[in-house]
Amino acid sequence: MLSVRVDADTMARTRWAPSPAAESLAWLRLTAASRRHPVFGDPGPLARACLAHPDVALLADLLPRAGDTYTPDLLTPQPGAYGQGRDLLGEQIAQIEAAAQDALETQVFTYTRTHWNRPLLATTRRIAESGRMQRRLANGLARFWRDALAESWPELRSILDQDIAHRATAIATQGIGRALGALHPDMGWAGDAVTLATSWEGEIDATGRDLVLAPGVLNWPNVIVQVDTPGQFVLYYPAQRIGAGRGHRPGMIAQVVGDTRAALLADLETPRSTTELAAxxxxxxxxxxxxxxxxxxxxxxxxxxxGRYVLYQRTAHAAVLLEEARN
Incomplete structure (x- = not known):
């Protein structure tokens, strides 16, 4: 059992907010490991193509693999207050780029050595020591988000918004303690601590910190605690209804294509130019x-x-993807 001790100050600063950075890293981790999401399936060719970019590859190298138990907290900064018009991802990317060098070295060198079953790549170590890693990680996250997740985010955000609205109702009708204890079957509320059923005993002192509860879709079904950044405490839990046959469309994320790209592929049975497609x-x-x-x-x-035009046409693989989406 892991206990995360809180106080009145922590409870007064408790809020809910999704983390686009955490969602991106969950999808990138599946992509890099050639794995499928339990609900949403294969990340798809667009996500895999991103791995060819050196900054995306660097970001992927800092994610845990089989047997590893740690992700550097600087990759998933605590999300800001959730509200209309807030660019949560932009704020998180800016925080990654502004991360202190000493904090980066502690997380990338010391904590990975403790919690990983593999050594840090020499090239990754050199980039970290050079002081350029923060900028490259921020760029890698922005690139992967743009190419692999941006078009699907409104649908994912809808699921997260529904979960946050549900929790707000639970707080109003049952109190925050019971709402915290109902976030996940492995979580509980002990009056002065959030408890997590784990294979090891431990206690984390989160008193005086902001507590951010971040519902997750692509992290499903995991519960993750993030406490290594001073003053911050983020608890990631699975959004409700994921995996229960509700709250998502089957295959919504499977190809990670999005409406515009799907429309282009559907219209490219015959070769067409950019100008023609736009019209x-x-x-x-x-x-x-x-x-x-x-x-x-x-x-x-x-x-x-x-001649003067470049003509595009979908590949046989794209045609197969379209056929699967229709079925």
Missing amino acids: RIGCAQGNVSYHLSALHRARLVTKVRD
């Missing part, structure tokens, strides 16, 4: 070019020059 799907030409580039990197479309 056919009612989208700006620059936006179409951006999505076609991502699809091309993922090998879902081919391109050939025909």
Whole structure:
């Protein structure tokens, strides 16, 4: 049993907020390990294509693998107050880039040595020592988000918003203690501590810290405690209804394509130019070019020059993906 001790100050500063950075890292970890999500399936070719970018690969190398039990907290900064118009991901990316060098070295060198079953790569160590790692990690997260998750975020956020609304109702009707104890079957409320059923005994002092409860979709079904950053305490728990056949569409994330890219693939049974596609799907030409580039990197479309035009056409693999999505 793990006990996270809290006080009145902690409870007064308790709030709920999703963490786009944590969702991104969960999806990236599955992508790098060639694994499937228990509910949402394969991360898909667009996510895998991102691993070719050196900053995304660097970010992936700092994620735990089989047998590892630690993710550097600096990769998932505590999300800010959740409200209309707040760019939570942008704020988290800025926090990663601004991370103190001594905190980075403690987490990347010391904590990984304690909690990983593998040594840190020499190239990763050199980047960390150079002082350039923060900027590259921030860029890697922004890149992976843009190419692999941005278009699907509104649907994921809807699930998270529903969970937060449900917890707010529980607090109003039952009190915050009972609401905390109902977040997950392995969690409980002991009056002055949040308890977690674990295979090892321990106590964490979170008194005087902000407590942020972050519902997760792509981290499902895990419960994660983040306490290594001074003054911060984030507890990630699975959002309700994930895996219960409600709250998501089957295959919604399976290919991580999004509406615009799906529309382009559906219209590319025959070769078409960027200008033609923009007119056919009612989208700006620059936006179409951006999505076609991502699809091309993922090998879902081919391109050939025909005089003044570059013509795009979907690949056989893309056709299979479209057929699976229809079934």
